[in-house]
Amino acid sequence: MKLLRIHTPEGLRDAVLNEDGGVLPLSGPSEPFDADRWRSRTPTGLSLNYADVRPASPLDPGKIVCVGLNYADHAAEGGQQAPAEPILFMKAPDTVVGAYDDIVIPRGAEKTDWEVELGVVIGRTAAYLTDEADAMAHVAGYVLVNDVSERHFQLERGGGQWDKGKNAATFCPLGPWILTADAVPDPQALRLGLDVNGTAMQDSSTAEMIFGVAFLVHYVSQFMTLYPGDVISTGTPAGVGAGQKPPRFLREGDVLRVWADGLGEQRNRLVAAP
Structure with a gap:
């Protein structure tokens, strides 16, 4: 699975990238990194073209x-x-x-x-x-x-x-x-x-x-x-x-x-x- 964060007009949004190159934003605001929770969250139903989004750093490392x-x-x-x-x-x-x-x-x-x-x-x-x-x-x-x-x-x-x-x-x-x-x-x-x-x-x-x-x-x-x-x-x-x-x-x-x-x-x- 590919986990990413994207810039949106509402702020950073967690998302997953599917095998077809579609970006699936997840419901709710971006959360601190937790891979298991990321996997369990529900996509919003929206699918975006990767070429049309601006990825942020996928996480904010503590160190x-x-x-x-x-x-x-x-x-x-x-x-x-x-x-x-x-x-x-x-x-x-x-x-x-x-x-x-x-x-x-x-x-x-x-x-x-x-x-x-x-x-x-x-x-x-x-x-x-x-x-x-x-x-x-x-x-x-x-x-x-x-x-x-x-x-x-x-x-x-x-x-x-x-x-x-x-x-x-x-x-x-x-x-x-x-x-x-x-x-x-x-x-x-x-x-x-x-x-x-x-x-x-x-x-x-x-x-x-x-x-x-x-x-x-x-x-x-x-x-x-x-x-x-x-x-x-x-x-x-x-x-x-x-x-x-x-x-x-x-x-x-x-x-x-x-x-x-x-x-x-x-x-x-x-x-x-x-």
Whole structure:
């Protein structure tokens, strides 16, 4: 099942996307994320064409836990060793925007970069999970993520941490929908990629991840409690702007297309900060 939220004149509305591409709004206003409740709600009877709606982010995460250097080829393109255990950092909730919203290049930025990623949506409260099978029982579904990064802030002004380069407003496009876990037989077999102005920059598979989804959910739960609607963004493959020769960073007017198997695509335009 594909779960999404759409903008309407009355505000955000939860909806499902059927196999024919029809958007079925659900009755009542948008609610905090709960996959089971979402499934049980009644459609209004209205069917909209997906091309005619504007998707919002499909959820408002309480926290976004990101995994750094989780593809060996991405670590290598930055001249770094693959990590012995996951590198974790956070993105703030106000970085989240929808799949077709603008990305704002912040003031003082010099090296704004892209990172297509698979996002894991947590469905049940998870703390100190016992094993990877237990971890997968806490996954509600998957969502497309772009971990937009300002490398100048992250690496040259970071002071030993990455948060300065990861948390500008609009730096985490999510969606357009959540694909429920029962529709994904193997999260380690999804192709994903990213184009800049029509030129392919990233094209890989989640099979190349160093630490897989089950391991990551179990691992993260040992350090923090995960709640329904939290997102784990599982890292990006090679092909980021910093890895190009010469490096190629985003400029005002650039358009990103971000995609993954079953998760739809994003199209975001880069604009300058006001």
